[in-house]
Amino acid sequence: MRVRQGQFDPDSEDLKLFAQWVLDIGNGQVPPPPNSNPLTENQILIPSRFCDLATENTVENMISSTFPDFSHNGTSSHYLSERAILTPTNQTVGQVNSVIVDMLLGESVCYLSVDSAEEFGGMDEELNQAFPVEYLNSLNIAGLPYHDLKLKVGAVVMLMRNLNQILGLCNGTRMIITKCLKFCVECEVICGTFAGSKHFILRMKLSPTDMKLSFKLVRKQMPLQLCYAMIINKSQGQSLKKIGLYLPKSVFTHGQYYVAVSRVTSPSGLTIFVDDKSNVATNVTQNVVYKEVFYSLPHS
Incomplete structure (x- = not known):
């Protein structure tokens, strides 16, 4: 077909x-x-x-x-x-x-996530000692964006969550970054029915759906990943x-x-x-x- x-x-x-x-x-x-x-x-x-x-x-x-x-x-x-x-x-x-991405002209902008651990059986003090922020930042889990998301104007990204299906912002939508702002990025959809439409993508709280860790990882980050590959x-x-x-x-x-x-x-x-x-x-x-x-x- x-x-x-x-x-x-x-x-x-x-x-x-x-x-x-x-x-x-x-x-x-x-x-x-x-x-x-x-x-x-x-x-x-x-x-x-x-x-x-x-x-x-x-x-x-x-x-x-x-x-x-x-x-x-x-x-x-x-x-x-x-x-x-x-x-x-x-x-x-x-x-x-x-x-x-390094082949693109211009400077890259690094967006850092805010990571936390939840649903741990012990006390809060034990949680902070067992899972320090540096450890949470180092976790790269399928379905979650990186802690240090390095983006650049002109880079192609893919949306990792369903945000608004009516506007075509679905999991897997490919977009190109048009502006890198302080707390968000502006993206233009490059495929599908809504190609050419522009949207602002903000940070949001994300958690993996299937994870074998003993706690729930919550990562506040823009649901984007580079998708040349x-x-x-x-x-x-x-x-x-x-x-x-x-x-x-x-x-x-x-x-x-x-x-x-x-x-x-x-x-x-x-x-x-x-x-x-x-x-x-x-x-x-x-x-x-x-x-x-x-x-x-x-x-x-």
Whole structure:
């Protein structure tokens, strides 16, 4: 469906083959590479058209491939809304985003959060001693913005909470920062029905929905994260013209690889960067699919 929405002939043989390849990945029907180790599960061979094995998979090469001519187009909302780098882990996302933001002109503004701990079984004095502010600030938890959120005018961010669905301010909305003020930022929506609308994003109290700590972390911060690069799971629902899929480590959950390769509207918009255990570019990776998920589905 996403391929047919692209600005290409939906009846072309190339698009049909690409769409079928994506479906086979989702169903776990892509055969393993020849001469592969039978003890290694879920390995697949990526078509050579999507991988450049002659080029090292550095962050700079990925940026130049996914965001060509970034110095001239780095503040264009249309240009930025069409492309992103996808990767499985938040750690890699943070590294890539920091490199790209440094490429923007202007000074960055650092917004610090106010962190506190709640719902602890002991006394208040024990709470302050056991969980000092420095420790709370150091926690980087999925679903929460960073304690030190470094933003810059022209940077692309993603909203991490539903603020106002009527105005299009939903979890996953991509925006570009137009003003960095003292206590808030002004952002312009760059995708969807409400593209072009501007909103002020303020600090708000946020807590993770699923956390294994013995207390409730409350972080007062703007619900934003940089999104030149984003984790694969966060890209669900996005349709992009250009994607750089960066896999320094293989995907690790069911359907994750399928979600990544199915974000593009044409095969020409997909480039995959895979490293083996020796950090050398390869075109072999894992596709995790638990086929028992499909056993109870009705058959047409």
